[in-house]
Amino acid sequence: MQQDKTWGNRIFDFLNHGLLLLIGIVTVIPFIYILAVSFTSPSEVAKGGFILFPKEFSLAAYRYIFSTDTLIRSLGVSIYITVVGTLINLLFTSLMAYPLSRRYLRGRQPILLGVLFTMLFSGGMIPTYFVVKSLHLTDTLWSLMLPTAISAFNLIVLKNFFQAIPDELEDAAKIDGCNDVGVLFRIVLPLSMPAMATFSLFYAVAHWNSFFSAVIYINDSQKWPVQVWLREIVILAQSRIGDTSIEETEIQPLTIRMAVIVFSTIPIMLVYPFLQKHFAKGVMLGSVKG
Amino acid sequence: MKAETAAQTRPATRSDKNLLWRDIIKNRWLYIMLIPGVLYFIIFKYIPMYGITMAFQDYTPYKGILGSEWVGFKHFSRFFGEPQFWTLFRNTFLLAIYNMVFFFPLPIVLALMLNEVRRERFKRFVQTLVYVPHFVSWVVVVGVFYMLFTTEGGAINELLYNLTGQKVAFLLEPGWFRTMIVGQSIWKEVGWGTIIFLAALSGVDTQLYEAARIDGANRWRQTWHITLPAIRSTIVILLILRLGNFLDTGFEQIFLMLTPTNRDVGEVFDTYVYTKGLTQAQYSYSAAVGLFKSVVGLALVLGANKLAKKFGEEGVY
Numbered sequence: 236m237q238q239d240k241t242w243g244n245r246i247f248d249f250l251n252h253g254l255l256l257l258i259g260i261v262t263v264i265p266f267i268y269i270l271a272v273s274f275t276s277p278s279e280v281a282k283g284g285f286i287l288f289p290k291e292f293s294l295a296a297y298r299y300i301f302s303t304d305t306l307i308r309s310l311g312v313s314i315y316i317t318v319v320g321t322l323i324n325l326l327f328t329s330l331m332a333y334p335l336s337r338r339y340l341r342g343r344q345p346i347l348l349g350v351l352f353t354m355l356f357s358g359g360m361i362p363t364y365f366v367v368k369s370l371h372l373t374d375t376l377w378s379l380m381l382p383t384a385i386s387a388f389n390l391i392v393l394k395n396f397f398q399a400i401p402d403e404l405e406d407a408a409k410i411d412g413c414n415d416v417g418v419l420f421r422i423v424l425p426l427s428m429p430a431m432a433t434f435s436l437f438y439a440v441a442h443w444n445s446f447f448s449a450v451i452y453i454n455d456s457q458k459w460p461v462q463v464w465l466r467e468i469v470i471l472a473q474s475r476i477g478d479t480s481i482e483e484t485e486i487q488p489l490t491i492r493m494a495v496i497v498f499s500t501i502p503i504m505l506v507y508p509f510l511q512k513h514f515a516k517g518v519m520l521g522s523v524k525g
Numbered sequence: 526m527k528a529e530t531a532a533q534t535r536p537a538t539r540s541d542k543n544l545l546w547r548d549i550i551k552n553r554w555l556y557i558m559l560i561p562g563v564l565y566f567i568i569f570k571y572i573p574m575y576g577i578t579m580a581f582q583d584y585t586p587y588k589g590i591l592g593s594e595w596v597g598f599k600h601f602s603r604f605f606g607e608p609q610f611w612t613l614f615r616n617t618f619l620l621a622i623y624n625m626v627f628f629f630p631l632p633i634v635l636a637l638m639l640n641e642v643r644r645e646r647f648k649r650f651v652q653t654l655v656y657v658p659h660f661v662s663w664v665v666v667v668g669v670f671y672m673l674f675t676t677e678g679g680a681i682n683e684l685l686y687n688l689t690g691q692k693v694a695f696l697l698e699p700g701w702f703r704t705m706i707v708g709q710s711i712w713k714e715v716g717w718g719t720i721i722f723l724a725a726l727s728g729v730d731t732q733l734y735e736a737a738r739i740d741g742a743n744r745w746r747q748t749w750h751i752t753l754p755a756i757r758s759t760i761v762i763l764l765i766l767r768l769g770n771f772l773d774t775g776f777e778q779i780f781l782m783l784t785p786t787n788r789d790v791g792e793v794f795d796t797y798v799y800t801k802g803l804t805q806a807q808y809s810y811s812a813a814v815g816l817f818k819s820v821v822g823l824a825l826v827l828g829a830n831k832l833a834k835k836f837g838e839e840g841v842y
Contacts (some may be wrong), residue, residue: 247744251641258635258761259654265669266657268680285680322774331562334555341548346559350566356823358573359815360795361802365579365586382569415554425680444662445776451803462664469668470781487745489678496668507660 273493296494320380336397378452580813600813632718655716725759769826
């Protein structure tokens with residue numbers, strides 16, 4: 236769309252660009268600040284002020300948080316529930332979405348209605364807690380993965396996506412001797428890679444960021460994911476995670492907390508560039524009604 | 526297809542039953558694939574719904590739902606009778622209204638601004654920046670706010686101190702609680718919220734703009750008369766969805782922001798259920814509170830959808 240080069244338009248563009256740039260910078264500046272302080276020496280932090288680039292570079296905070304294996308172990312837990320949890324999500328969701336996308340399947344409508352209803356009404360926290368507890372899942376990592384195995388919303392979007400794949404491909408595969416499982420794994424899923432990529436990233440982000448289910452279901456601090464430690468250290472201000480033989484004066488509690496924030500955010504930020512390619516498409520997919 | 530229509534017109538006979546069986550056997554793999562998913566929904570969604578019955582009992586875990594004593598609406602009348610009820614009601618309601626008024630319009634405004642940018646690379650650059658906070662957890666968001674706003678060396682307070690010589694206890698002062706909550710939501714989600722509007726905007730017919738320019742409309746008027754009406758239905762649908770989740774005030778966020786000093790303004794239905802149920806073991810009582818919230822939530826979704834249809838919009842379902 237060509238706009239006339241009038242003064243009014245130029246001023247409009249100038250203000251619009253300037254404001255957008257400002258919004259963008261305000262959004263990321265807190266991250267830069269946290270990152271910079273986490274690498275700054277204790278003496279410079281003690282002086283205070285707004286640090287956006289460390290003048291005296293220091294790894295003291297990181298040495299402290301890595302001085303015991305508490306956080307490293309929690310990183311392992313988080314990676315485990317993110318990877319295994321996402322695989323469970325994808326398997327469960329696509330296994331259920333495929334039969335539901337076959338219009339000739341008997342009993343399809345009532346099952347779909349049953350799924351939709353769970354989006355409107357739920358048993359709530361307490362009854363769900365008792366289900367998880369009576370299945371003996373509490374204090375196991377399964378409690379962080381199984382109760383969220385399928386997102387009803389994602390299931391319905393994926394069902395619609397599968398429905399849009401031409402039936403002729405299914406027929407052809409069946410003539411070649413494939414059963415329905417074969418059709419799903421050899422034909423339908425490979426054709427749905429953009430959708431699967433989007434869902435796996437959304438599911439993975441949710442697993443990585445979840446902390447409340449761990450607060451409810453996991454008492455054993457050895458099995459805490461990173462986010463729970465993050466809350467303990469940053470918000471509840473409990474900094475006894477590192478080696479206490481390191482002199483307290485050597486490091487600032489503030490720096491430790493910032494280092495923990497960085498530590499827990501870096502992995503998800505590493506997938507961000509990869510994410511970006513897909514998620515716009517993924518959200519469009521989700522907005523299609525059906 | 527033939528068998529199906531035939532089955533509808535005359536009473537079921539043996540051969541129809543055989544047909545159904547043949548159908549099931551033919552599609553057995555599809556049914557087998559359904560099993561894990563159906564089991565998931567039964568175990569983790571429907572059994573908890575059945576578990577709601579504990580709200581009408583004096584539930585003790587070792588007696589279970591079948592063995593516990595029925596007490597009718599005892600827990601509900603206790604809840605409605607408590608002064609706490611109105612505090613929770615007010616807190617939940619006010620936070621929801623704050624979010625509706627201050628948060629909801631912003632992604633629309635930002636999307637309109639981004640839509641006016643012709644330089645693709647600049648647009649993508651700004652988008653990349655504003656999407657980032659969506660991908661971090663609430664713990665990180667609240668943590669970052671703590672670090673910035675704390676009176677003990679937080680950057681914002683340092684800045685404020687240098688400018689005015691005073692510090693403000695943003696995190697402890699109850700009066701700042703709602704502002705902080707809405708501020709966090711804005712920072713985290715506004716950028717991400719633009720995606721759906723940008724998608725809707727990309728579908729607007731560019732000829733409309735040309736016609737408007739010939740009629741002498743400047744860019745403000747073009748936005749007002751063409752762009753906004755074009756995304757009206759998207760706005761309405763998102764508004765309904767928001768209304769449907771009106772009472773879900775961002776549980777994790779509020780849970781993280783609650784401190785003993787701001788409980789009077791910060792405690793909402795969800796956090797109350799957690800405190801009473803899981804930390805004080807008043808299972809039946811908190812299940813009753815949870816049920817109250819779910820029922821009000823359900824009524825809101827249905828009501829909002831009906832309202833939308835009345836205004837001639839499509840509605841969500």
